Amino acid sequence: MIKKLAKSIREYKKQSILAPIFVVLEVIMEILIPFYMASIIDKGITNGNMQYIIKMGILLIVLAGLSLTFGILSGRFAAKASAGFAQNLRKDMFYNIQNFSFSNIDKFSTSSLVTRLTTDITNVQNAYQMIIRVLIRGPLMLIFALIMTIRINIEVSTIFLVAIPVLGVGLFYIAIKAHPHFEKVFKTYDNLNNVVQENVNSIRVVKSYVREDYEIQKFGNISNKIYNLFRKAEKIVIFNSPLMQFTVYMSILIISWVSAKLIVSGSMTTGQLTSVIVYATQILSSLMIISMVFVMIIISRSSAERIVEVLDEKSTIQNKKNAKRKVKDGSIDFNNVDFSYVGDKKKLTLKRINLHIKSGETIGIIGGTGSAKSTLVQLIPRLYDVTNGCVKVGGRDVRDYDIETLRDEVAMVLQKNVLFSGTIKDNLRWGKKNATDEEMIKACKQAQADSFIQTFPDGYDTYIEQGGTNVSGGQKQRICIARALLKKPKILILDDSTSAVDTKTDSLIRKAFREEIPGTTKLIIAQRISSVEDADRVIVIDNGEIVAFDTPANLLKTNKIYQEVYNSQVNGGDDNEAK
Numbered sequence: 255m256i257k258k259l260a261k262s263i264r265e266y267k268k269q270s271i272l273a274p275i276f277v278v279l280e281v282i283m284e285i286l287i288p289f290y291m292a293s294i295i296d297k298g299i300t301n302g303n304m305q306y307i308i309k310m311g312i313l314l315i316v317l318a319g320l321s322l323t324f325g326i327l328s329g330r331f332a333a334k335a336s337a338g339f340a341q342n343l344r345k346d347m348f349y350n351i352q353n354f355s356f357s358n359i360d361k362f363s364t365s366s367l368v369t370r371l372t373t374d375i376t377n378v379q380n381a382y383q384m385i386i387r388v389l390i391r392g393p394l395m396l397i398f399a400l401i402m403t404i405r406i407n408i409e410v411s412t413i414f415l416v417a418i419p420v421l422g423v424g425l426f427y428i429a430i431k432a433h434p435h436f437e438k439v440f441k442t443y444d445n446l447n448n449v450v451q452e453n454v455n456s457i458r459v460v461k462s463y464v465r466e467d468y469e470i471q472k473f474g475n476i477s478n479k480i481y482n483l484f485r486k487a488e489k490i491v492i493f494n495s496p497l498m499q500f501t502v503y504m505s506i507l508i509i510s511w512v513s514a515k516l517i518v519s520g521s522m523t524t525g526q527l528t529s530v531i532v533y534a535t536q537i538l539s540s541l542m543i544i545s546m547v548f549v550m551i552i553i554s555r556s557s558a559e560r561i562v563e564v565l566d567e568k569s570t571i572q573n574k575k576n577a578k579r580k581v582k583d584g585s586i587d588f589n590n591v592d593f594s595y596v597g598d599k600k601k602l603t604l605k606r607i608n609l610h611i612k613s614g615e616t617i618g619i620i621g622g623t624g625s626a627k628s629t630l631v632q633l634i635p636r637l638y639d640v641t642n643g644c645v646k647v648g649g650r651d652v653r654d655y656d657i658e659t660l661r662d663e664v665a666m667v668l669q670k671n672v673l674f675s676g677t678i679k680d681n682l683r684w685g686k687k688n689a690t691d692e693e694m695i696k697a698c699k700q701a702q703a704d705s706f707i708q709t710f711p712d713g714y715d716t717y718i719e720q721g722g723t724n725v726s727g728g729q730k731q732r733i734c735i736a737r738a739l740l741k742k743p744k745i746l747i748l749d750d751s752t753s754a755v756d757t758k759t760d761s762l763i764r765k766a767f768r769e770e771i772p773g774t775t776k777l778i779i780a781q782r783i784s785s786v787e788d789a790d791r792v793i794v795i796d797n798g799e800i801v802a803f804d805t806p807a808n809l810l811k812t813n814k815i816y817q818e819v820y821n822s823q824v825n826g827g828d829d830n831e832a833k
């Protein structure tokens with residue numbers, strides 16, 4: 255795990271090495287200061303040697319200055335190294351996420367990915383800074399101060415033999431006790447992000463259903479849970495300070511008592527006593543720091559694991575070595591295709607699908623919600639891979655194609671399509687990077703989008719807000735269709751993409767398809783029978799199985815499901831014309 259993370263240090267290796275070096279220098283200065291202070295007291299003050307006092311005083315100021323400078327430098331390098339490391343880590347994660355297939359994304363939830371990219375990275379960043387700075391400083395200080403004390407007086411230093419284990423065991427006990435609570439906190443953060451993200455994303459729905467109170471309560475519950483977990487953890491951690499104070503003062507008391515006797519008997523000087531007391535505080539506070547860093551590192555270990563999980567995740571959809579970059583035509587074949595979202599052959603969403611669609615055909619797809627219409631078409635541009643069997647485009651297994659080539663030739667307007675913040679032109683250029691104005695207007699005309707875009711004051715330069723909130727549902731759908739048309743695909747799939755468009759416009763769009771892109775294979779998933787009435791053939795799908803595949807006229811004679819939908823819509827007139 256560490257190796258995997260360390261890869262992201264890259265150009266910040268220099269800072270990562272310089273920070274500990276300056277920490278070492280800083281510690282040396284801090285250890286020397288009490289040492290020279292002792293000689294000022296013993297040789298200067300006791301003997302009344304003013305010259306010596308001044309000389310050593312200046313030396314002390316220089317040492318203190320150096321210690322400060324080294325401290326600042328090590329702090330700066332550590333901050334630079336850890337911030338740079340975090341930046342690289344975030345980049346690496348983000349790049350990998352961009353490669354994720356739909357099933358990879360299903361595995362991690364979106365909010366969990368967000369937590370991993372933010373909170374978890376911050377934890378690791380803080381831990382890294384601690385490691386290259388504090389974790390070097392603590393033990394080093396402890397050892398140096400101990401050596402100095404032993405050099406001054408062996409007898410006094412035996413006090414530490416008791417104090418260090420007592421404090422050490424106590425602190426580590428606290429750290430280990432508190433750790434599970436902290437661990438739970440981070441798990442709960444995922445939930446919190448989930449709730450916040452869902453709420454903010456769909457704030458309009460929340461408002462229109464007047465569900466604010468419910469949402470507030472949902473949020474309150476989780477944030478309360480986090481509060482309680484933190485409180486539990488802090489309740490334990492709070493014992494750190496009294497334990498620390500107790501040991502420090504006890505030690506100082508005992509040191510003074512022992513040293514007093516030694517001073518009287520002449521085997522120790524007052525100067526030495528002052529430095530031993532300073533060393534004692536240094537030793538015990540280093541222990542405290544070590545235990546704190548210890549907790550930090552355990553906390554960040556779970557964060558690090560969650561980051562590595564994302565870094566290690568291999569896209570389930572990869573290009574083959576000699577991937578084909580040419581799609582012959584827009585024919586589609588499904589040969590004995592089974593598909594399961596969870597890769598479980600017992601939980602099949604699509605069962606035994608056999609389909610043969612000729613290039614240039616217009617195919618309607620009809621079926622109830624949840625019948626797996628979207629699932630069926632998602633296999634064509636390889637958004638998911640089949641569990642069994644094979645899907646062919648242009649007579650070749652889709653897994654043989656270069657993914658980019660395949661997805662350029664198979665344009666799909668997803669059911670839950672989104673526009674990104676930017677102008678209409680920016681959004682259209684997702685279909686074709688360097689599309690000219692003429693091309694864009696042409697595609698928009700085919701998608702029946704040109705007319706309403708022209709009525710906007712800024713026309714094609716109209717700014718679309720994030721998520722496309724400033725255009726209507728039907729307008730958004732038409733821009734999405736135009737965006738797909740710009741690809742000039744061999745296969746065009748519309749997954750319920752005209753549901754918010756009125757029937758007249760819907761039929762105009764289909765007419766444009768028929769006349770202007772006759773060679774393109776068109777798959778149209780629709781709720782409305784009118785959207786598929788003029789298709790060459792219609793697939794009727796139910797519960798993951800194809801129950802019929804025939805011309806609309808034949809289906810009307812033979813297929814019960816088709817008849818039912820037809821009768822309910824045409825005779826019942828239940829055609830929701832939303833605009």
Ligand SMILES: Nc1ncnc2c1ncn2[C@@H]1O[C@H](COP(=O)(O)OP(=O)(O)O)[C@@H](O)[C@H]1O
Nearest residue numbers: 360595603621622623624625626627628629630
């Ligand atoms: N990403 C997914 N992970 C797991 N199950 C899914 C996923 N998407 C859809 N399903 C399930 O697959 C079935 C078919 O869904 P879908 O193809 O979206 O139906 P339709 O488009 O016909 O309404 C449903 O039972 C749905 O719950």
Ligand SMILES: [Mg+2]
Nearest residue numbers: 627628629669
């Ligand atoms: Mg669907």
